[in-house]
Amino acid sequence: MSIPRHVAIIMDGNGRWARRQGMPRIMGHYRGAEVAEEITKACIDIGVEYLTLFAFSTENWNRPKEEVELLFDLLRNYLTGKKEELIDLGVRLKFIGRRDRIGKDLRLLMEELERDTSKDYRITVVLAVDYGGRDDILRAVNKLIRLEFDHIDEDTFSHFLDLGDIPDPDLLIRTAGERRISNFLLWNLAYTELYFTEVCWPEFTVEELQRAIEDFSNRKRKFGRVLDE
Structure with a gap:
């Protein structure tokens, strides 16, 4: 198989899964965190170098306050x-997204984990927390304005985005039957292969990951070129 160097995942369907089990929505997020750990280990075994997980979007602040607080408590307790x-x-471990709306204790924990896991690693796991693709682009533009750039190219602009020098995702997986990218890595997904599955994230298995990678392996990535048939 052709193994994608960078896999990004929109982990959708936690709440729906929990409701179907007759449990509170937050229990779906707890199970989703366990699945994220299982998939990380599988990606290490497969040989994926980068795994980016969409944990909390800029739009998720519109959810009920209690659920938002529980989600951040879950993240804090899990880390x-x-x-x-x-x-x-x-x-x-690397975090992308805004940090000005996150509690100080969690910010310090994130910084500690980024610093102390930065050596002798096999995989980079990127957690997108309070992240939005449009917000990412706007923040990059404002950084360039402050630095008074008079000319930028794509490579320069990419460097100022949250992923920085991490290569763009080769494969994006979205669970729970939704078929949109929901403001995730808008610049970086320009030539990413998209894979959608009906399976909710708490039910996502290593076998599902392998199916997505097998599907990716069968695609011809042309990047605008004409390939020989």
Whole structure:
């Protein structure tokens, strides 16, 4: 198989899955966090170098306040005490998105994990928290304005986006039957292969990941060129 270097995932359907099980929506997010860990380990085994997970969008602030608070509590609790496990697995952790609306304790935890997992890693896991593609582009433009650039090219502009020098995703997976990219990595997904599955994220398995990669392997990536048939 052709293994994508960078896989991005929109982890959708946590709440729907929980409701079908007769459980509160937040339980779907707890199960979703466990699945994210399982898929990270599978990506290491497969040979994926970068895995980007859409954890919380700029639009998710519109959800009920109680659910938003529970989501950030879940993230905080899940990351606390994970440093040694991440280092043992060979995971470098990186966060993208805004940080000015996140509590100070969580920001400090994120910075600590980024710093302490930055050596001897096998995979870079990017968590998109309070992230929006349009917001990412606007923040990059404002950085360039402040630095008084008089000319920029695509490579320069990409450097100022949240992913920075991380290569663009080769494969985007979205779960739960939705077929849109929902303001995720708008610049970086320009030539990404898209894969949609009906499976909700809490039910997403290593086998589902393998099916997505097999599908990716059968595609011809032309990037605007004409390939020999």
